[in-house]
Amino acid sequence: MPNMDLKKCPMPSQEPNVRNKNFKEVALGYTPEMAVNEAKRCLQCKNHPCRSGCPVDIDIPGFIAQVAEGSFEAAYQVLAASSALPAVCGRVCPQESQCEGKCVRGIKGEPVAIGRLERFVADWHRENTDTTPAKPTPNGHKVAVVGAGPSGLTCAGDLAKLGYQVTIYEALHVAGGVLMYGIPEFRLPKAIVQKEVNGLKDLGVDIETNMVIGKVLTIDELMGEYGCEAVYVASGAGLPRFMDIPGESLKGVYSANEYLTRVNLMKAYQPGSRTPIQKSHAVAVVGGGNVAMDAARCAKRLGAETVYIVYRRGMAELPARREEVEHAEEEGIIFKTLCNPVEVLGDENGCVKGMTCVEMELGEPDASGRRRPIVKQGSEFTLEVDTMIMSLGTSPNPLIRSTTPGLDADKHGCIITNGPDGLTSRPFVYAGGDAVTGAATVILAMGAGKEAAKAIDAAIQAKQ
Amino acid sequence: MFKIVKKRALNPTVSEMVIEAPLIAKKAQPGQFIIVRAKADSERIPLTIAGYDRAAGTVAIIYQIVGGSTMQLDSLAEGESVQDFVGPLGKATEIEGLKNVCVVGGGVGCAIALPVARALHEAGAKVTGIVGFRDKNLVILEEEFAACCDELIIMTDDGSHGRKGVVTLPLEEKIQQGANFDEVITIGPLIMMKFVVGVTKKYNVKTVVSMNPIMVDGTGMCGGCRLTVGGKTKFACVDGPDFDGFEVDFAEAMQRGSMYREFETHAREAACNLLKAEVQ
Ligand SMILES: Cc1cc2nc3c(=O)[nH]c(=O)nc-3n(C[C@H](O)[C@H](O)[C@H](O)COP(=O)(O)OP(=O)(O)OC[C@H]3O[C@@H](n4cnc5c(N)ncnc54)[C@H](O)[C@@H]3O)c2cc1C
Ligand SMILES: Cc1cc2nc3c(=O)[nH]c(=O)nc-3n(C[C@H](O)[C@H](O)[C@H](O)COP(=O)(O)OP(=O)(O)OC[C@H]3O[C@@H](n4cnc5c(N)ncnc54)[C@H](O)[C@@H]3O)c2cc1C
Ligand code: SF4
Ligand code: SF4
Numbered sequence: 001m002p003n004m005d006l007k008k009c010p011m012p013s014q015e016p017n018v019r020n021k022n023f024k025e026v027a028l029g030y031t032p033e034m035a036v037n038e039a040k041r042c043l044q045c046k047n048h049p050c051r052s053g054c055p056v057d058i059d060i061p062g063f064i065a066q067v068a069e070g071s072f073e074a075a076y077q078v079l080a081a082s083s084a085l086p087a088v089c090g091r092v093c094p095q096e097s098q099c100e101g102k103c104v105r106g107i108k109g110e111p112v113a114i115g116r117l118e119r120f121v122a123d124w125h126r127e128n129t130d131t132t133p134a135k136p137t138p139n140g141h142k143v144a145v146v147g148a149g150p151s152g153l154t155c156a157g158d159l160a161k162l163g164y165q166v167t168i169y170e171a172l173h174v175a176g177g178v179l180m181y182g183i184p185e186f187r188l189p190k191a192i193v194q195k196e197v198n199g200l201k202d203l204g205v206d207i208e209t210n211m212v213i214g215k216v217l218t219i220d221e222l223m224g225e226y227g228c229e230a231v232y233v234a235s236g237a238g239l240p241r242f243m244d245i246p247g248e249s250l251k252g253v254y255s256a257n258e259y260l261t262r263v264n265l266m267k268a269y270q271p272g273s274r275t276p277i278q279k280s281h282a283v284a285v286v287g288g289g290n291v292a293m294d295a296a297r298c299a300k301r302l303g304a305e306t307v308y309i310v311y312r313r314g315m316a317e318l319p320a321r322r323e324e325v326e327h328a329e330e331e332g333i334i335f336k337t338l339c340n341p342v343e344v345l346g347d348e349n350g351c352v353k354g355m356t357c358v359e360m361e362l363g364e365p366d367a368s369g370r371r372r373p374i375v376k377q378g379s380e381f382t383l384e385v386d387t388m389i390m391s392l393g394t395s396p397n398p399l400i401r402s403t404t405p406g407l408d409a410d411k412h413g414c415i416i417t418n419g420p421d422g423l424t425s426r427p428f429v430y431a432g433g434d435a436v437t438g439a440a441t442v443i444l445a446m447g448a449g450k451e452a453a454k455a456i457d458a459a460i461q462a463k464q
Numbered sequence: 465m466f467k468i469v470k471k472r473a474l475n476p477t478v479s480e481m482v483i484e485a486p487l488i489a490k491k492a493q494p495g496q497f498i499i500v501r502a503k504a505d506s507e508r509i510p511l512t513i514a515g516y517d518r519a520a521g522t523v524a525i526i527y528q529i530v531g532g533s534t535m536q537l538d539s540l541a542e543g544e545s546v547q548d549f550v551g552p553l554g555k556a557t558e559i560e561g562l563k564n565v566c567v568v569g570g571g572v573g574c575a576i577a578l579p580v581a582r583a584l585h586e587a588g589a590k591v592t593g594i595v596g597f598r599d600k601n602l603v604i605l606e607e608e609f610a611a612c613c614d615e616l617i618i619m620t621d622d623g624s625h626g627r628k629g630v631v632t633l634p635l636e637e638k639i640q641q642g643a644n645f646d647e648v649i650t651i652g653p654l655i656m657m658k659f660v661v662g663v664t665k666k667y668n669v670k671t672v673v674s675m676n677p678i679m680v681d682g683t684g685m686c687g688g689c690r691l692t693v694g695g696k697t698k699f700a701c702v703d704g705p706d707f708d709g710f711e712v713d714f715a716e717a718m719q720r721g722s723m724y725r726e727f728e729t730h731a732r733e734a735a736c737n738l739l740k741a742e743v744q
């Protein structure tokens with residue numbers, strides 16, 4: 001008998017007023033009983049609409065059926081067939097607009113908690129099985145991957161399983177990409193990411209950190225003297241945008257990347273850390289995506305009394321995951337929507353003391369289909385803050401394309417590929433993830449890595 | 465891990481380290497920098513590539529001990545290793561076509577100026593070196609500069625070595641005497657570079673400054689190193705560190721440079737206490 005409860009089994013989580021002072025994980029995860037109970041809400045639909053919402057086409061009813069039976073390891077094997085990072089995606093996928101958005105149980109009531117179940121299964125596997133994968137038999141071919149974010153890690157893993165000798169070159173001192181430097185510990189514990197990275201090393205993947213490709217080595221060198229037959233470029237979209245308004249260079253104005261990097265990668269959240277970060281009282285985070293939510297929630301945890309999200313459209317238009325918006329609200333983040341900064345104000349020492357904002361209203365839909373925000377005349381007001389975090393989106397870093405002759409990119413700096421397999425304008429050079437799409441999602445980046453691995457394998461095998 | 469193959473003190477607060485980093489040594493160009501993390505819990509700090517030996521596969525850095533991170537770096541001995549060493553980052557100094565150049569260095573900035581002076585010398589340019597220090601005890605790299613400058617002028621604030629006074633003094637004299645520099649390249653404290661630009665602007669001598677804002681990643685990802693140059697936002701780690709001195713907004717750069725002063729003072733004291741404890 002399916003469980004006909006209209007609501008998802010709630011996930012235990014830390015109390016808002018406790019968690020907004022620590023960096024431990026917010027959501028605590030299902031117990032096995034909760035997971036089985038929630039799995040029973042799935043109707044095992046024949047046409048499984050949920051699957052069409054998952055960018056990597058996970059056999060959702062398949063894995064949920066195993067959970068309902070209590071066969072968690074079998075459930076994991078179903079997930080692992082399509083996804084390289086289920087513990088990560090179960091936590092950070094925008095499920096409401098993907099798998100869960102298509103679930104029939106969502107028509108009347110709440111959809112099946114697919115993401116939470118995925119997370120449960122992956123965590124269960126990590127905690128209860130200890131299988132070091134057997135090293136695949138080498139096939140004698142070498143491939144290089146640039147960037148150790150979810151896209152690069154996935155591609156490397158898939159190729160390694162096929163016997164390729166894969167080296168990942170990563171610019172920073174740790175592997176993981178945004179999963180390490182951007183998404184905070186309280187949403188994605190770093191130990192989980194490192195476990196995935198170690199899994200790749202067990203497969204024989206070589207990870208070289210501190211290697212800025214384009215500077216220390218070029219793609220042409222990798223394919224020349226280093227003997228790599230193909231390269232997968234997964235260098236992400238890390239270049240932050242600013243607003244170009246007066247006062248943006250004042251002390252106390254950060255890009256979200258800098259703020260989050262200081263907090264996460266450089267561990268400024270840990271007592272005794274050597275990385276400085278502003279001690280703020282009132283913070284305005286400009287933007288409405290996941291990145292903005294993360295920055296705001298970090299600022300709160302670092303002790304700021306007041307934290308605003310300043311966003312030029314309305315609540316309904318916030319691009320962040322629903323769950324993150326709800327969590328942020330619970331933690332006391334104040335949403336100033338339909339509001340846009342026009343100037344940052346500074347004191348005599350060059351520190352931020354406030355910002356001038358204008359109110360907005362929504363007009364006709366623009367090219368993106370979203371209603372265009374328009375300034376309300378005479379609506380200027382001042383918001384008193386001592387820190388501003390700009391979270392206006394990022395674009396791909398120019399380092400690779402400017403040092404790789406013949407690699408085409410569009411006017412936004414995104415590498416151009418000829419379709420889902422990721423082949424670029426250069427033979428045997430593939431690209432995917434944020435470097436191609438611009439800032440997107442973990443699951444899309446991962447999916448691109450999988451497709452590219454298949455295409456690279458096919459291309460190399462076809463040569464023989 | 466990157467091995468420290470040689471370490472020597474140049475003066476009481478400035479040291480040189482030669483580090484095994486063959487890939488970086490192979491690519492390094494004058495004007496570029498590396499990011500180093502001394503230990504697993506250290507900050508990432510930028511230091512200019514003071515020299516390189518492509519055959520030996522080593523890169524030299526020269527650093528002044530000013531705070532917590534440089535102290536941590538200096539606590540490592542010859543034979544030990546630094547945790548992370550990334551580079552070569554930034555754009556190389558443009559020296560092509562230059563025939564007659566004045567290189568103006570101040571303090572530890574001289575370490576950054578040296579490879580540029582050397583490269584110019586090797587490319588056949590006439591190099592006038594003007595280097596300034598507070599006093600005699602702080603003078604570094606005198607021989608090295610003498611070897612690659614057609615003329616070398618050493619200045620100290622108190623006159624204890626070389627001439628007494630600031631670097632802008634001989635610079636202005638030279639220009640007035642008709643030195644006819646194609647370009648002035650200046651590297652040192654912000655305030656010194658600002659005054660150098662003040663002089664060269666008067667005579668309209670093209671001036672390149674090497675900026676050293678606070679950095680985190682050094683790859684164009686954080687925006688922390690941003691500067692306003694010619695009214696536009698530039699990232700020193702990827703667009704620089706060299707910029708047209710006439711275009712740089714120095715007032716803003718100086719303000720931003722003091723962002724973490726309070727934290728730094730604290731870190732320095734903590735590190736000093738730690739060192740004292742270790743000595744006792
Ligand atoms: C704060 C934040 C929160 C987010 N939250 C979510 C979320 O909740 N859900 C979601 O689905 N998505 C989220 N995203 C987006 C998601 O993280 C990205 O879409 C995803 O990480 C892209 O993966 P990638 O592998 O393409 O690139 P990245 O993760 O950016 O990895 C690229 C890697 O390449 C390295 N690199 C760059 N240039 C070079 C070079 N020249 N040489 C060597 N290495 C290089 C970088 O250092 C980096 O490690 C968030 C992003 C941020 C910043
Ligand atoms: C591209 C670049 C190249 C550099 N090359 C060299 C070099 O070859 N040799 C060298 O000794 N230093 C160099 N620096 C400066 C060096 O990075 C800083 O001295 C170092 O980061 C200080 O770290 P700290 O923790 O020891 O001191 P902190 O405690 O961080 O700072 C102590 C003092 O130094 C000042 N300071 C902090 N960061 C910088 C900075 N980036 N530039 C100037 N002053 C700073 C602080 O305001 C403070 O007064 C360079 C900087 C850049 C950006
Ligand atoms: S990977 Fe993401 S979209 Fe696919 S089933 Fe899991 S949570 Fe849903
Ligand atoms: S649509 Fe919902 S109920 Fe149907 S199979 Fe998918 S998860 Fe189960």
Ligand code: FES
Nearest residue numbers: 682684686687701
């Ligand atoms: S140091 Fe981060 S962008 Fe330059």
